[in-house]
Amino acid sequence: MLEVRNLTVRHGYLQALTNIDLSVSAGETLAIIGANGAGKSTLLRAIVGLHRPSAGTMALDGRAITMLPPHARVRAGIALVPEGRRLFPSLSVEENLMIGTASGRRGTWDVGRVFELFPWMKERRREPTIHLSGGEQQAVALGRALTASPRLLLLDELSLGLAPTVVRRIYGVLPQLVSDGMAVLLVEQDVAQALRVADRFQCLLEGRTTLEGRPKDATPQQIEAAYFGLAGRNESGSVA
Amino acid sequence: MNWVNAIVQGIMLGGLYALFACGLSILFGVVRVVNLAHGDFAVLAAYLALVVISTSHVPVLLAVIIVAPLFAVVGYVGQRLVIQRSLDVSPLTTLLVTFGLSVVIQNALLVFFSADSHSFDVGALISASLRVTPELSIGYVSLIIFVTAVVLLIGLQLFLSNTAIGRQIRAAADDQEAARIAGVDTRHVFGIAAAIAFGTVAIAGIALGIYSSFDPSAGPPRLIYAFEAVIIGGVGSIWGTLAGGIILGVAQAIGAQIDPSGGVLAGHLVFLAVLALRPQGLIRARLAA
Numbered sequence: 001m002l003e004v005r006n007l008t009v010r011h012g013y014l015q016a017l018t019n020i021d022l023s024v025s026a027g028e029t030l031a032i033i034g035a036n037g038a039g040k041s042t043l044l045r046a047i048v049g050l051h052r053p054s055a056g057t058m059a060l061d062g063r064a065i066t067m068l069p070p071h072a073r074v075r076a077g078i079a080l081v082p083e084g085r086r087l088f089p090s091l092s093v094e095e096n097l098m099i100g101t102a103s104g105r106r107g108t109w110d111v112g113r114v115f116e117l118f119p120w121m122k123e124r125r126r127e128p129t130i131h132l133s134g135g136e137q138q139a140v141a142l143g144r145a146l147t148a149s150p151r152l153l154l155l156d157e158l159s160l161g162l163a164p165t166v167v168r169r170i171y172g173v174l175p176q177l178v179s180d181g182m183a184v185l186l187v188e189q190d191v192a193q194a195l196r197v198a199d200r201f202q203c204l205l206e207g208r209t210t211l212e213g214r215p216k217d218a219t220p221q222q223i224e225a226a227y228f229g230l231a232g233r234n235e236s237g238s239v240a
Numbered sequence: 241m242n243w244v245n246a247i248v249q250g251i252m253l254g255g256l257y258a259l260f261a262c263g264l265s266i267l268f269g270v271v272r273v274v275n276l277a278h279g280d281f282a283v284l285a286a287y288l289a290l291v292v293i294s295t296s297h298v299p300v301l302l303a304v305i306i307v308a309p310l311f312a313v314v315g316y317v318g319q320r321l322v323i324q325r326s327l328d329v330s331p332l333t334t335l336l337v338t339f340g341l342s343v344v345i346q347n348a349l350l351v352f353f354s355a356d357s358h359s360f361d362v363g364a365l366i367s368a369s370l371r372v373t374p375e376l377s378i379g380y381v382s383l384i385i386f387v388t389a390v391v392l393l394i395g396l397q398l399f400l401s402n403t404a405i406g407r408q409i410r411a412a413a414d415d416q417e418a419a420r421i422a423g424v425d426t427r428h429v430f431g432i433a434a435a436i437a438f439g440t441v442a443i444a445g446i447a448l449g450i451y452s453s454f455d456p457s458a459g460p461p462r463l464i465y466a467f468e469a470v471i472i473g474g475v476g477s478i479w480g481t482l483a484g485g486i487i488l489g490v491a492q493a494i495g496a497q498i499d500p501s502g503g504v505l506a507g508h509l510v511f512l513a514v515l516a517l518r519p520q521g522l523i524r525a526r527l528a529a
């Protein structure tokens with residue numbers, strides 16, 4: 001569904017991503033793991049259109065999206081749950097969810113279906129989001145992405161700052177989403193959590209892919225080596 | 241009773257100030273642009289109305305209905321073609337661009353219309369007034385302008401609170417980047433915000449021409465009053481803008497009551513007092529919170 005080819009992104013003189021290839025198909029969950037500064041968030045920001053790549057192409061269902069602005073990519077079917085949630089403080093819970101429909105994309109999701117997924121939200125829909133706990137805010141951020149009816153859902157550091165039980169509850173809704181054919185691309189610092197939910201993973205180090213494959217096929221030693229760059233860093237590993 | 245009279249006249253004048261200020265407040269609160277040409281655009285709208293009236297002999301009220309939507313379109317197009325481009329360079333550039341626009345508008349008006357001052361003829365209405373008590377009467381013109389201002393601000397508040405585009409405007413004002421990735425076309429939203437700002441300032445400019453008079457250099461003092469109303473009321477709050485305009489109007493009226501030449505000074509002093517004691521403004525609210 002999503003095809004990224006030879007993606008290179010620069011921040012000034014710093015090359016944040018180098019020749020990244022990546023693909024996610026419908027109903028699949030791909031986890032991007034890597035240490036701080038490996039380029040994970042840059043990759044997500046490039047996919048949603050906040051960073052212009054200096055080289056490479058991106059396509060969604062065969063349609064080129066490399067030059068589209070962010071809102072047009074949402075309309076094409078890409079929605080991001082950003083790191084730190086980024087809810088709108090002057091909007092109520094329900095209004096935050098309704099912003100997801102701003103792109104004009106119509107699909108199987110709407111505010112009502114998000115309320116079915118998180119029933120507590122319905123009663124608290126008129127409250128400002130600052131009254132909510134961190135986990136509840138994260139659920140609203142997820143709901144805001146879902147109301148855009150995405151084909152591809154991007155999750156950036158969903159677990160950050162949340163208690164493990166809360167993280168499990170939020171990740172618990174993922175199977176429902178992928179069973180509908182939604183593709184999920186997630187970035188996590190919590191590697192164990194990422195590998196638990198992902199069908200495939202891709203490890204980044206200094207903006208390059210160092211290892212990719214299925215979680216069950218990779219040994220902890222292989223992942224550790226790819227994560228910290230202990231093995232020869234120029235060769236791209238594969239365990240598939 | 242003179243004091244009551246001064247306060248009532250001040251409140252009426254405050255409506256006009258709020259009308260001037262709300263566009264400035266929206267443009268700053270949403271697009272993060274300080275439009276230094278705001279007052280000059282008001283004066284430009286008044287001149288445009290003058291041309292409309294002198295060529296087609298329509299009453300001034302009809303001229304408002306023609307000029308305000310035209311200005312809203314100018315605001316949308318100007319935002320997307322001029323302000324957005326300078327915004328993409330740096331925030332400082334927008335300051336220079338709007339300052340440049342201010343100079344250009346003033347001098348262009350001077351070239352085409354001379355320095356003579358003008359005002360709109362509303363016939364007998366200008367001297368008619370509503371007699372509340374034997375000592376207190378309110379001019380119909382001030383009353384109409386005040387009511388127009390309040391109705392417009394309430395309408396604007398309802399628009400921001402209850403429509404999809406209003407919601408997107410508030411979201412973009414909160415966090416522009418988060419709004420973009422949630423699917424909001426922020427350039428379009430900024431254009432709509434500028435359209436509101438320009439439409440309302442056009443109405444304010446024509447109201448100024450009915451209430452008193454205007455000439456090519458009448459813009460900058462209006463900009464100062466609008467700034468003061470925004471700061472007193474709190475940036476980005478529609479109700480705050482109305483409150484700020486009224487407080488400024490009342491301060492000026494009371495000041496003028498104490499000393500006939502002290503009105504403007506009293507307004508500035510209240511503004512400075514608010515800035516020193518409560519820099520966030522009286523109403524610390526986000527748009528339509």
